[in-house]
Amino acid sequence: MTAATYEGTAAAPPAWRNLLRWETGLVVVLVAVLLYGQQSSANFFTTTNIFFIGLNMGEIAIMALPLTLIVIVGEIDLSVASMLGLSSTMMGYFYAHHWPIALCMLGVLAIGLAGGALNGWLVTGLGLPSIAVTIGTLALYRGLAEIFLKDQSVSWASVKLTHIGTKPVSGTELSWATLIFLVLALVYGVVLHATAVGRSMYAIGLQSEAARFAGIRVKRIKFQLFVLSGLVCSFAGILWTLRFATSRYDAGTGLELNVVAIVLFGGVSIFGGKGSIFGVLLAVVIFGCLQTALTLQNVDAQVQNVVTGGLLLLSVIIPSGAEAWRRLKTRLGTRT
């Protein structure tokens, strides 16, 4: 009884309240962004614009889902955008070698699996830090793409399937990428928040050692998450290729910033063990609206990165802010 009361009063509410507070904050930010968007252009709340927001965010949003899980278990994957680029490149490379389109896609997904497995093996098999590993594969995968396509590009303009990248799902105003993201988000949400595997991910992120002693297969789960990330990023690469109807080695360069920013802005703790798919979903919508509003105001893409980078900084600074402030006060206090 006492244990239960203790758990009920002291342990559970703060965590729950913190989570609520962050996501409440996101809703407020979302409203602000929507108001700003409405002010920036009269066309902001049109179905066409909503369609384009979904289109622009599609790949980034889809890649943010596996990264959410990876950050929750206390790791990071910086190679996401390079994997997208490598996938787009290889799809073009296969296509230029007259592979049938279905085979091109399967080949690309296989590359995603292999790339993810390499990340996963280096992190869990060799016990290397995921930061270093994925900085390495960030360079490696982009470099491989560069080797295969050099400075050439492969056009997909004659392929009918590229409609998936540019036309809405028939009967709706949603892009295919948006629909896929929503379905995936639902699946990820259920897995993370309503299954034993999901709960064990939080356990791993909070205390990997304790989780291991509790019988959770830490290494296996981490490995699988990296494989999943590789697979999903190569899928995003396919969508990207269909959207732009072209394959180039530099596809999606620098998108890791947006993906990491969305995950952390969505309230996932960089230290692991904390975060929700709902928060990430809100962050996706906020980033999408903000990006479109800025584009409507003719803000240059590189300047938009300042905003993205700033939001990324804020999302790690704010949770540590109170703590840092207290430290500062104690330090000033002890000095006087």
Added chain:
Amino acid sequence: MTVLADRPAAAVPRVGRGQALLRARELGICLAIILVFGLTTLKNSGFAGVLSVEQLLTGSALIALLAVGETMVIVTRNVDLSVGSVLGLSAYLVGDFFKHNPHAPILLGFVIGIGIGALVGAVNGVVTTFFRVPSLVVTLAALYIVRGILAVIVNGRRIESDSIPDAFQKIGYENVPGIDRLPWLAVLVIVVVAIAAYTMKSFRWARDIYAIGSNPEAAALAGLPVARRVFTAFVISGALAGLGGALFLAEFATVDNTGGTGYELLVVSAVVVGGVAIFGGSGTAFGAALGAVLLNMINQALGALGVSSFWTNAVAGGLLLLAIAFDRWVGLRVARSLRTGRGAPA
């Protein structure tokens, strides 16, 4: 005091072996450089000329310079991903300064570059240490924020070579008089590497950096000013990237908003290949500079063999992964041998 006395005693054999390993690492890189050089020369006899030595020195100078600062940061168990953007920002602003002040002393150009870099480094350092957030996230954000600010400043313009003083440009392409094929650029970088190597070996505050990287909690408990040292490392990394920007401008003489794009990957790779442990706590500036030379050597060799000039990123990434995997393997072996070694006399 007793606590302090205990630690070195227990660590003596380990330090000895660790240093032996490091020495082997730098020797190993030298051997690798010679091996690549020899094999390429066998295939393409034109490769062994003095020209390629000059190209090698010039080509790896900037990365080696940035690698020195990055070494300090990585030794503290942090990482600085913003160096490429800082280099670009500094290069453009120094160029812009000369454009408006054509008769300014060239030394001022370097001071401005270093100042800009140190400023960004200080911001990185403050955010990282004050809020205690991972430097990976902070400097990833800085990488894009600095590049974005640069885009606003540049606004589509570019600095042409005719607005850069001749004396300044000469640092970038002229050789030291009397010595054949030794560019000033390389001399400058070698001096910086030598100073950094000496500093990191001999000065107390620099030794603190190694202690912090080996075990941040223990370093804090031992009374080391962890935050201040990490901050210093970031400032030095930024300052050297700023200096790199000035040298970039001197070398290429024209600059827009893309200078140094993607350098961070090459720099981190050079540092890790050069034997600086990604877990922090060990590695030398000299090794990191050698790592930069090796990366450049491999790319030059691939070029000379007519393979392709598109291999830079793949080589950097592949070598980085090989290096950390190798270090891990050696580390596990050393740990095993230490265990068995300690077990025997007891």
